[in-house]
Amino acid sequence: METNCDIGIKAVLMEKDCEANLLTLGNLIPKILASAGYHKLGDLTEFENEYYKYHRLIDECINKINEKCSLNLKHMNFWGTDDFILAGKTSDDIVRYLDETYGPLEKKVKLLLSGADDSYWRIIHPEIINVSKNKFDDGHYADAVESAFKEVNSQIKTIYKNKTGIEDDGVSLMQKAFSYKANRPDLPCIQVDNDLSSQNGLNRQTGYRFIFAGSIQAIRNPKAHNNLNISKEAAMHSICLASQLMHTLDNSKINY
Numbered sequence: 572m573e574t575n576c577d578i579g580i581k582a583v584l585m586e587k588d589c590e591a592n593l594l595t596l597g598n599l600i601p602k603i604l605a606s607a608g609y610h611k612l613g614d615l616t617e618f619e620n621e622y623y624k625y626h627r628l629i630d631e632c633i634n635k636i637n638e639k640c641s642l643n644l645k646h647m648n649f650w651g652t653d654d655f656i657l658a659g660k661t662s663d664d665i666v667r668y669l670d671e672t673y674g675p676l677e678k679k680v681k682l683l684l685s686g687a688d689d690s691y692w693r694i695i696h697p698e699i700i701n702v703s704k705n706k707f708d709d710g711h712y713a714d715a716v717e718s719a720f721k722e723v724n725s726q727i728k729t730i731y732k733n734k735t736g737i738e739d740d741g742v743s744l745m746q747k748a749f750s751y752k753a754n755r756p757d758l759p760c761i762q763v764d765n766d767l768s769s770q771n772g773l774n775r776q777t778g779y780r781f782i783f784a785g786s787i788q789a790i791r792n793p794k795a796h797n798n799l800n801i802s803k804e805a806a807m808h809s810i811c812l813a814s815q816l817m818h819t820l821d822n823s824k825i826n827y
Contacts, residue, residue: 589640593684596632599625600677604669611662618665644679695810696817698722703810712806719813720791726820727761727783734760734827741791742784749780762824779819786812 603625609618626646633644660668692700702722707715724740731748732738739747751759753773763779764772790809801809 589636590684592632592636592639593680596629596636597677597680597684599629599632600673600680603629604673607662607666607669610665644676646676691807694814696814696821698726699810699814699817703813707803707806707810710803712801712803716790716801716806716809716813717792719810720787723783723813723816723820724787724791726817730825731760734825742788745784745787746780749776749783751776751780758826760826761820762826763819763822765824783816786816 603622606618606621606625609615609621630646633646636644692704695704699719699722702718703715706712706718724744727748728738728740728744731744748760749763751757751762751767751773753767758767759776762776764775766772767776790812
């Protein structure tokens with residue numbers, strides 16, 4: 572019987588295999604783009620040989636990737652149909668064709684290797700993208716996470732100071748900005764639920780107060796926890812949480 576541990580090991584091996592094939596594919600694309608140079612020099616036979624050689628290798632690599640990762644990467648050969656005829660095409664036509672065909676594939680491979688393709692960043696709050704994505708794409712995962720939670724802290728710091736005139740930070744700030752007690756008339760600075768008279772609303776307000784405070788205390792600065800080399804997967808999880816906090820803030824009522 573296959574155990575959860577066995578399944579986990581298989582998943583890791585599959586991911587490593589997929590990553591290796593993505594790296595291979597990323598190295599093949601510039602080579603097929605470079606094949607256009609032979610056409611520019613007028614050596615059409617050499618150009619076709621180079622093109623078809625790398626086209627075949629790219630096809631094989633895409634098939635391996637799709638088998639291992641179910642990414643559904645696609646590859647088309649227009650020269651195998653009537654859509655594209657080599658005869659009479661200028662070198663500029665060839666370069667343009669190759670760029671249009673392989674440019675999107677090259678971009679997709681880079682996104683997948685970064686650990687965050689478009690589908691991931693589409694759900695992330697825009698302001699978190701602004702401060703974190705470039706660092707994440709450069710492989711600076713701890714910095715990307717730190718920047719995400721610093722942005723959450725900064726937004727709440729501004730809101731709280733505008734209301735109270737007091738500058739606070741970190742866990743103390745979160746506790747004060749979301750603080751509310753049912754037996755007091757004052758509304759919280761940041762009101763997560765519209766109906767604080769209900770137990771449900773009160774639970775949400777209190778719960779998010781602890782979520783915001785706990786996130787800032789536990790995650791804001793990975794470097795402070797001697798965890799300089801966090802994985803891209805761990806960074807993605809943390810960035811998702813920061814994004815969720817920002818969306819919660821957007822949907823909250825600010826009581827000035």
